Every structure is written in C-alpha cells, then in structure tokens.
Amino acid sequence: MSFRERLQSWRYNLVPDHLVGEILTKRWTDNAIPFLALVVTLASFGSIIPGFFKxxxxxxxxxxxxxxxxxxxxxxxxxxxxxxxxxxxxxxxxxxxxxxxxxxxxxxxxxxxxxxxxxxxxxxxxxxxxxxxxxxxxxxxxxxxxxxxxxxxxxxxxxxxxxxxxxxxxxxxxxxxxxxxxxxxxxxxxxxxxxxxxxxxxxxxxxxxxxxxxxxxxxxxxxxxxxxxxxxxxxxxxxxxxxxxxxxxxxxxxxxxxxxxxxxxxxxxxxxxxxxxxxxxxxxxxxxxxxxxxxxxxxxxxxxxxxxxxxxxxxxxxxxxxxxxxxxxxxxxxxxxxxxxxxEVYVAPVYLKMGETQSAVPGSGTPYELDNRLSAADHIGLGELEGPEDVILDRDDHLYCGTRHGEIVRFFAPDYVKSEVFAHIGGFPLGLAFDKTGNLISCVGAMGLYSVSPQREVKRLTAETARSWTSIVDDARLRDPNDCDIAPDGRIYFTDSTKRYDAHDWALDSIENRATGRLLVYDPRDGSTKTLLDGYRYTNGVCMAHDGKSLFFAESWACRVHRYWLEGPKAGTAECVIRDMPGYPDNINRASDGNYWMAWLGMRTPSFDLSLRHPDMRKRMTRRLPQDEWLFPNINTGGVVKFTEKGGIVEALGDLSGDAHPMVTSMREHRGYLFVGGILNNRVGRYKISGADPNWTSPASYWGAKP
Amino acid sequence: MNAIGWLNLRSLNQEGIVFAIAVVLFVAAAIGLPGFIDPNNLVAIVRSVSVLGILALGMAVVIIGRGIDLSAVAIMAMSVAWYLQLLNTGTSDGLAFAYVVAGVLAIGLLNGFLVAYADVPAIFVTLATGSFVFGYVRSQLITQDAVPVPQGHWVELLGGLRFLDIPIEVFVFAGLAFLFFLFLRYTKWGRYIYFAGDNPVAARNIGIPVRPMLVLRYVLSAFVALIAGLLTASSLHSINTRVVNSTLLYDIVLVAVIGGIGLSGGRGGVRNVLVGAALIGILLNAMTIIDIPLLYQNLIKAAILLGAIIVDGIINPRDEQTAQQGDI
CATH class of the missing domain: 1.10.3470 (ABC transporter involved in vitamin B12 uptake, BtuC)
Incomplete structure (x- = not known):
C-alpha cells in the first residue's frame, strides 16, 4: 500500500465524518444553537456583573x-x-x-x-x-x-x-x-x-x-x-x-x-x-x-x-x-x-482496497466464467411484474414473489400464467421464506420482518432490535431488512443491510461503502430480536446450511460469503468461506445436490474498485455531480453461482445478452427448475437445470415431506 | 345576494370612496368648524401632511413591491439627529452630510440585502433595523432626545423659505410626488416594481432583476426618510427622536393603505398617496380644531387604520388554497 493510500485510509476510515451528517439529521440540533446562546449569555453576564447570581x-x-x-x-x-x-x-x-x-x-x-x-x-x-x-x-x-x-x-x-x-x-x-x-x-x-x-x-x-x-x-x-x-x-x-x-x-x-x-x-x-x-x-x-x-x-x-x-x-x-x-x-x-x-455532508465514503479477483469473462477458464445459459430461460409474468427481488415456491408448486408496489404476487402452478395478489403489505417485499407451518416470512424494505399466513393475514413480526450504545442515528430501527431464512427450531435469521440509508438508497450505501450491515435473529417463541453480527458491508442473502447447524450470508460490497455457526464448537462466530469474488453477491439458497445457489446482483469493475481506494474522489463526486453522473457498481450484468459448503465454486450461469436477466438478486430451485428474480427486472425466469433432482423442493428440504 | 354584494364592493374603487369621504369631510368641516376654511389653516393642513406624504411616497413604493418599511421613521429621525449632532460638535457640514448619507445608504442596503438575498420577511427586517437604528444612534451617537439645528444653518433657513406664502415643504412634497409619478409610470424600472409586487416569481422568471430592484426600493425609502427628516428639522428647528416611539409610523402606513395601495403589492400609485394624505390631513386638522386630546386622536387613527385593513382584507381576500405559507 502506498503512503498516499495509507494516509487516505487513516483519514477516511478513522475520522468519523459520518457523524456530522447523522447529528444533522437530529431534530434536537435545532435546539442546540439557542441553547448555546443561552449558556454564553448567562456565562458572560454572570462573569461581568458582580453578584449576578446572588x-x-x-x-x-x-x-x-x-x-x-x-x-x-x-x-x-x-x-x-x-x-x-x-x-x-x-x-x-x-x-x-x-x-x-x-x-x-x-x-x-x-x-x-x-x-x-x-x-x-x-x-x-x-x-x-x-x-x-x-x-x-x-x-x-x-x-x-x-x-x-x-x-x-x-x-x-x-x-x-x-x-x-x-x-x-x-x-x-x-x-x-x-x-x-x-x-x-x-x-x-x-x-x-x-x-x-x-x-x-x-x-x-x-x-x-x-x-x-x-x-x-x-x-x-x-x-x-x-x-x-x-x-x-x-x-x-x-x-x-x-x-x-x-x-x-x-x-x-x-x-x-x-x-x-x-x-x-x-x-x-x-x-x-x-x-x-x-x-x-x-x-x-x-x-x-x-x-x-x-x-x-x-x-x-x-x-x-x-x-x-x-x-x-x-x-x-x-x-x-x-x-x-x-x-x-x-x-x-x-x-x-x-x-x-x-x-452534502451525509455521504461520507471510506477507504477500501478490494482483493485481487479471478476473471468471470467467458472463456477465461476460471470457475467464475459466465456463460449465456440464463438468456434461454422461460419467462413468467413478463411485463406484469415490477421488481421480483426474491422468488419462492410452496409445497403445491405455486410461485410467490414480491413487487415494487408493495404486494406479494402468487402465480399458479403448473404453467404460472394466472396470477393473483396474494397479500398487500405496503412496503417492498424483499427476502422470502416459508416456515414449518406454511407462513410466508418476508423482509419488507424499510419496514421490518413480516409474516403472511396461508389465510393471507399479514402480521408484523419485528421492526426493531436493541439500540447500540454508541449509535447516533437510530439503529434500533430496521432500515433495510434484506433476506431471511429459518432455522429448524423456528428462529428466523435475517439481515439488515445498512444502518445509514433506507432501502431505496442502497446505491448511496455502495458509494459510501461503510460497514454497517447486520445479521439479526428473531425468536418467535418470545418475540425478541437480537443483533448477532454487526459491521459488514451490506449484508444480503441468508441461507440455512443443509444440516441446519450453520448459515451462509452474503456481504455484497465486499464480495464475500460468510458462514455463521449456530451450533458446535464455533457457535456464535462467523468465518469467511468465499472472498474476492468478481461479482456482488445477493441472495443465497439451497440446491438439490447439497450445494448452494448464490445470485450476483452485479459485477465488479476495475473503475469502481479503484474509486473505492479514493474516498476523496467519491466524496467530491457526490457533492459536485448530479446523481445520474455518479460512478455506481455495475449492475448491468449479473449471474447465478453454485458453491459448495466449503466455499468451492461449482459453476456460474449468466445472461450475456443482458435482455432477460441482467441483474439477478435471487434464484430458487424447485423440481429440477431454477426460478430467477431480479429487483429491477420485469419477469421471473424459469431455467431447466440439467441433471437436477426433479422431485427436490425447498419446503421439503427444510421441513420434510408433506405431512 | 351575498355574492352580488361582494361583487359590488369589489367593483367600487377604494381610491374613489376615500376621495369622496375626504371631500365630504372637507365640506362638513368647512361648514361646521370655524376657521377651517381660512387660507392659513388650509396651508397648515397641506404643510402638516407634507412630511407625512413624503414618507408615504417612500412607503408606497415599497408596498407596491410587496414589502413594507417599518424602519422609515427611525431612519428619518435618527439620521437627521446624528447630522445635527455632528454639526453641533463642530464637524464640517460637507463631512457630516457625507457621513449621514453613507449611514442612510448602509441601512437601506442592509434592509434590502436581508429582504432580497437572505429571504427574511420585510416586516421583521425593518422592525429589527428600525429598533437597531434608534438604539444605536440614541445610545452611541447623540446625547439627548432632542437635537437642535445650529443657528443660521441652511436647514434652519430652509424652514423659513416661502413661495407665494406657501412653505417650502409643500413644494418639495409636490415635486417628489411628481418625480415618483414619473418614475412609477414612465420608467422601465418603475413598471418592474409593479410586476415584482404582483408576482415576484413570475417577474423573476421573465428576467426582471427582482433582487437588485428590492434593494433599490429600500434604499429609495431610506433616502426619502432622510429628506422628510430634514424638512421636519427645518420647520421645528430641532429634531425630537421620541417621534420614533410615536404613532407616526402607523400614520404613514395608514396614508398608504387608506389611499388604496393594497398590502399584497402590485397595486396603487402616487395618486393614492395624495388622496390618503388629503383625508388624513383633513381628519387630523379637524380633530385638532375640535380640540380632541392627542391620546384620543391616536385611538381614532388606530380605529380608522383597523377599518382600512379590514376593508383591504375584504377587497383583496386571501384563502386557504392561495395563501402563501409564512406570509404573515
């Protein structure tokens, strides 16, 4: 690391610039000036005039x-x-x-x-x-x-x-x-x-x-x-x-x-x-x-x-x-x-040097090498949907996905042509998961963790966690609950991607790159919410391991996947299993062969990686340029990656045409097909996976065969 | 029925009504009050409203541009008091006058700057600067409430000037009124004031320099106040700074508003000032002849001003949909 970069990292990572913006968001700053004036007035007159306080x-x-x-x-x-x-x-x-x-x-x-x-x-x-x-x-x-x-x-x-x-x-x-x-x-x-x-x-x-x-x-x-x-x-x-x-x-x-x-x-x-x-x-x-x-x-x-x-x-x-x-x-x-x-002052970028990565260019011969398989996927609900961030299927093969309009839409099996609004929530439903009794659990952007019963009753499970002692912005509130998954004992593990921005400002969070993402757990038995891990760069997808003893979660802006142990000797600790990927990971879900699917919402670019090493440049950019001229992470190309429990990469699927699935935020395997969703997409894709178990379903994998 | 009533009221011209009232009052006073119709008294009426009218001219320009200048009386009294104080302590006339002109200019600029560029409501700016001007000059620059004009100074001589037995301030008032009339009616900048007062945003959008014009109006008003102050000092041979705490300021607003210059801006002209001044002049003179004590005169003037504002509010009504937030 050059001396200049070291200075930059000290300057931008150790000086808490972001606190200025956070303090300014407080209503009480309105009172600060008059209060200061009061103190100054009393002090000055009190010291000038003898016996003022008599x-x-x-x-x-x-x-x-x-x-x-x-x-x-x-x-x-x-x-x-x-x-x-x-x-x-x-x-x-x-x-x-x-x-x-x-x-x-x-x-x-x-x-x-x-x-x-x-x-x-x-x-x-x-x-x-x-x-x-x-x-x-x-x-x-x-x-x-x-x-x-x-x-x-x-x-x-x-x-x-x-x-x-x-x-x-x-x-x-x-x-x-x-x-x-x-x-x-x-x-x-x-x-x-x-x-x-x-x-x-x-x-x-x-x-x-x-x-x-x-x-x-x-x-x-x-x-x-x-x-x-x-x-x-x-x-x-x-x-x-x-x-x-x-x-x-x-x-x-x-x-x-x-x-x-x-x-x-x-x-x-x-x-x-x-x-x-x-x-x-x-x-x-x-x-x-x-x-x-x-x-x-x-x-x-x-x-x-x-x-x-x-x-x-x-x-x-x-x-x-x-x-x-x-x-x-x-x-x-x-x-x-x-x-x-x-x-002007709220966005306070930090310094980060991203690690060297393997190429994902087609023909590069790396395990990350993208191909064009996803462009051949069938489409479901083309033009009817806006923003299916996550997709999930129930035991009866019906397909559910959230939309930008604050609804969860259900497409009926077997052809997924007919659809209905399953439930209206009001916020943007992101991550989805079914619990043991068939309730649909959803992370709703900027709102919290919600549950929709099979009878379509919408219930809020949690919208806040314990507040940390040193926080200035209210970090008890869940600002960007992103994805969730459920442990065999019924506890719901979910991520809250950032403390500093609302869900729709995720791009600002990527530019700032400050590590404020969290992993939390909601316990339905006593209704409590606890923060398990804190300080990740945009925690995103969560997936319970096949044995239910650990979970994987994605750290988007750092391009890493971590494993958090629920049981065993490492219980309560996290370890990094995949680092320095060429893409930004999003949701993670189980695959039928014992591995895991991971969505890439976008690909790293040398220019954005370089900008991460220049926080001063990003700061100037957010202050002086209109937003549509900012440098953002590239989300025009995404993909789906399969990885093993140890973190090895099995294969990568992509859409090189960029027409059907440029940005992938979620995928779910069901009866030999892969259902693909994207938060900015207008469809759900269905891709036939060659060699996959045609009877494997996610609900059965989690909760056993149909009772 | 009601709607027709409103309509009729709106179609009535306030200036016309006030003029009619003034005439009626004049006739009534001429018949009922001994000595009212006497030429000397008539000259006294015109003379008494001259200073008021001059101040009202400055106020009118500001009000037409959708503002108000509550610091006018403070500027009038304090600038002249400071000038006379400087003369009395031996400063040369030219230098003293230069100081005062600079001071008046500075206050006008400050008013204009705060209103135009800091977007502070005119009413608060001028209330604050009025208080500041009075307080600063009274506590720092002069030593007593009343400052006399030095013997034989031109200000004193000015007071003695007569032309056709009519005191000089009447001519000054007439001359200024004519100048303001020309300015408002026939110059580009005068017309801009109406545009800016009627709809400041639209005026700005079509390229009128709304902000510099605002500053100009307050500077103009400040200099008009200085002229009025000099005339006051010339006729009284001194200036009493207590006038700042009197109701003179409200008389000025009264003259402008009662003459038909709408407080919401964009309407009125020099003629309205003349009509308003005539009515108030006759009224004050009549009350003095009837020997109503000053305190009661204040009460009556306040009641009339209140009535004028209520009528103004009815003729130029505001409603919940169009009223601007913070427009107080």
Missing amino acids: LNALQESTRQLGEFSMVVTGMTVVMLGGGIDLSVGSIFALSCFSAVYVFFILEQSIWLAMAASLATGLIFGAINGYLVGYLRLRAFLTTLVTFIFGRALFDILVTTYAADVQLSTATSDVLDFIGDSTFWGLSVSVWLAIILAIVTHIALTRSRPGWHVLAVGGSRRSAHNAGIRVRRTVFMTYVFSGFCSSIGGFLIACRLSGAGPGTGLNLEIMALTAAVVGGVSLGGGRGSVIKGLMGAIIVLTMTNGLIRLGYGTGTNQMVLGIMLAAAVTIDIRWLKNRHKVLN
Missing part, C-alpha cells in the same frame, strides 16, 4: 422572568400556529390596568380583580383571533394596529386614573403574597410560569388541539384540506396568547401595586425577539415552549444585564434589533439550507 437579584429578575415568559409562551403558541401577536404588550398593560382598577378604585376583592384581568386578555385575544382567524387579515399588521389601539386606550386610562390609584388604601394579603413572597424558594409568578409552560407543552405535544395548532402552522393548506378547522384553531391561538399576557399583566399589577405609562412598553418586540432567538420559526409549525423559554431567559438577561451595566437609553433597542435581525436571518437560512447541507 439570590436577591435573582429573585427580582425571576419575578420579571415569570411574567415575561408567560407572554412569550403565548407568543410561541401563536407563532407555532403560523401567526404573530404584536399586541401582547397592550394586552399585558390593559390587563394590568383592569386588575388595578377593580382592586384599587372599585375596591373589590383580589379574585374579582384577577377575573377582570383575565377577561380583558381573553376579550382582546378574541378580537385579534376574530380578525386574523376568521377575517383572515394579515397577522402582523392587524395585531400591530390592535397594539396601537390598545396602547392608546391604556394611555388614556392610565392618565385618567393614576391619581385615584395613588390615593387608594385597598390592601390584600393575597396581593402581597403574589407580588412579594416566595413559595418553596420561588415566587408565585415563576411557579405559574412553570405550570403554564408544562401544561402548554403537554397540550401542544400530546393533545388534539395542540396537534391542530402545529398542523395549521406547518402547512395551513394541508391542514385545511385535511379537515382541520383552520380558522377556529388560529382564533384559539390568539385567545390563548391574550390569556397568557393577561396573567402576566395581573402578576405585574400585584408586584407593582399599580400601573404606569411604562407598563408593558416594548414588550411585543422583546417577546417576539425571545421567541425567535429561542428558535421558534416564523411562519409556524416548528418550535416548542421550551425554546420560547430559552429565548425569554436570553432576552431578559441581555436587557437587564445591559441596564445594570449602566448603558444608556436606546441600548436595549439596539441589542434587541441586532438579536432579532440575526435570529430571524439564521432561522430562515437554517430552515432553507438544512437539508441541502445534510445532503
């Missing part, structure tokens, strides 16, 4: 935070629903005034004051909701106008009644408690804010109205077409926002025992900035209460911190303006480009 100072600022975060929670819900509420400052101020008026001037009980305050918020919110939700006016301008309206009203009221409030002698223990005391170390406003946040969070994530809000925000049109009452949902978000702001207003009325011209001033831009800085997306559908709260803490810390640092008038507005512009821009750019970045 209890007294915290007590006062947390009270403010409690009120503010309620307003932000309301704003968050409105924004999640795809709107915006700029009138929160006015609602806050008017609710505060309502409470003050009822308590100090009318000298009613504090509870009545609270009711008045909440009613003010609900009514104001309902007006906003009616205008934006039912009349469908533009949220921004409409709430801007109701904000001016409310503010003008508040200014009039406050100037009219300010003196009366000052002269009032009304007092209340409850008011003092809410305004000044603490309960288990936290002020009432903080407790209320926490409760409100938790309730809102649960409502948004776990209740029907909450889902409706997110659906409307995510896509108003789709929500409308799905029958969600969009207008009412939007209306309710504004009512909720009014409600939240009014609680905040009531709390500040208790804290300050009055209302002044400054009450709720600039609150709307602060709340908006908080929500956006926290990561609640404009236009709706993305965000959470927690994000809103993070934003609230950041904004309040910033503004309060700047005041305490003694910066003059206007600094707050300046900082809010910068924060708002930056956060909105980042939010929009991030939303717009995230999937682009993800596409």
